[in-house]
Amino acid sequence: MSALNTGASVHLTRLKLTDFRNYRQLALDFDRRHVVLTGENGAGKTNLLEAVSFLSPGRGLRRAPYGDVGRIGSDSGFTVFAALEGMNGPVEIGTAAADGGTGRKLKINGANARSADDLLDHLRLVWLTPAMDGLFSGPASDRRRFFDRQVLAIDPGHGRRVLDYERAMRSRNRLLGEGRMDPAWLEGIEMQMAELGTAIALARRELVALLADLIENGQEQGPFPRAGIALQDFLSDLPGETTAAREEAFAERLREARQGDAAAGRTLTGPHRSDLLIRHIAKDIEAARCSTGEQKALLVGLVLAHARLTGTICGSAPVMLLDEIAAHLDEGRRAALFDLVDGLGGQAFMTGTDAHMFAALDERAMHFHVDAGTVELG
Numbered sequence: 001m002s003a004l005n006t007g008a009s010v011h012l013t014r015l016k017l018t019d020f021r022n023y024r025q026l027a028l029d030f031d032r033r034h035v036v037l038t039g040e041n042g043a044g045k046t047n048l049l050e051a052v053s054f055l056s057p058g059r060g061l062r063r064a065p066y067g068d069v070g071r072i073g074s075d076s077g078f079t080v081f082a083a084l085e086g087m088n089g090p091v092e093i094g095t096a097a098a099d100g101g102t103g104r105k106l107k108i109n110g111a112n113a114r115s116a117d118d119l120l121d122h123l124r125l126v127w128l129t130p131a132m133d134g135l136f137s138g139p140a141s142d143r144r145r146f147f148d149r150q151v152l153a154i155d156p157g158h159g160r161r162v163l164d165y166e167r168a169m170r171s172r173n174r175l176l177g178e179g180r181m182d183p184a185w186l187e188g189i190e191m192q193m194a195e196l197g198t199a200i201a202l203a204r205r206e207l208v209a210l211l212a213d214l215i216e217n218g219q220e221q222g223p224f225p226r227a228g229i230a231l232q233d234f235l236s237d238l239p240g241e242t243t244a245a246r247e248e249a250f251a252e253r254l255r256e257a258r259q260g261d262a263a264a265g266r267t268l269t270g271p272h273r274s275d276l277l278i279r280h281i282a283k284d285i286e287a288a289r290c291s292t293g294e295q296k297a298l299l300v301g302l303v304l305a306h307a308r309l310t311g312t313i314c315g316s317a318p319v320m321l322l323d324e325i326a327a328h329l330d331e332g333r334r335a336a337l338f339d340l341v342d343g344l345g346g347q348a349f350m351t352g353t354d355a356h357m358f359a360a361l362d363e364r365a366m367h368f369h370v371d372a373g374t375v376e377l378g
């Protein structure tokens, strides 16, 4: 994070797409207000949010292969261009398909970015989509990915570390699988896994502590219930108080587990097995046992709390992408949600099928109509 943070509201001022999903060409101008996108199913609302999500590291909110993102029928690949008022002032970001559709290239103010993590100097993005509805009852890997993205708010290096850990773990699994028990080689990889793995776990724990504090002692969350969050991870049953002692204990554990891991064909302990445990505080039950509606409300509350924390830490609120956010809420809850989102002080992109659902936002948003890959104001 740079010390030059302006603290001003981060917002997109322009978005241009070519051959992105169902958009042949699109150019939209925004002011600092929220952006509401309404239109029929299949019109291209989520596609537009996906394009904005490409302004953060990774494969965006659908986690789609880049090859799927280019418009069907075009062979030139997609491009996304955005101008924004960023955390360090105005910035232009361009990203486009590269390497035959297997990757994407990134330019910031016209220069090739060293790493996609450079985006985190300019804006933070938070999203909530219907695909995340099963988060509490689905596989732990989805919760880890969700939470690791949230950790980026306090630690922009976290994503890199997770990737490096996974790469080291794959090397170890391969060596063990091939029966190559070369101690010096394994030792080196395990030490690397121990350092990265401990750092990953500590960063997650720090975020859990910050979020738990914010949720328990923070502002009202309106109709969105407070979530209790805890981590179930390998650090809990490892000895060691200091980081160095924990690294040593984790390395030791890996060393002892070589035979067992070789037999299992994978590494059985580490941050890649952690889970995030969520509870509905008021009802005192785990989130997975809540009703579908309660789970959604919990998730909204959690994402809003995280957005608030991100704003506090980064000095400016994140840009929020809230897909189909109003659909399941009654009028009162919708109005409360809009007030909470607006109160964060950043720009939010929101979608829905019916324009009247967003009436309560009124002048606080620019209202667009989306129809078969065209987007019009009003």
Ligand SMILES: Nc1ncnc2c1ncn2[C@@H]1O[C@H](COP(=O)(O)OP(=O)(O)O)[C@@H](O)[C@H]1O
Residues within 6 Å of the ligand: 020, 021, 022, 023, 039, 040, 041, 042, 043, 044, 045, 046, 047, 048, 068, 069, 070, 071, 072
């Ligand atoms: N690569 C692509 N090229 C062209 N059209 C696409 C591509 N990927 C998805 N689509 C189309 O985009 C539309 C879905 O857009 P989406 O943004 O999900 O709609 P919604 O407005 O319901 O959120 C579908 O009609 C789908 O066929």
Ligand SMILES: [Mg+2]
Residues within 6 Å of the ligand: 045, 046, 047, 323
């Ligand atoms: Mg959609």
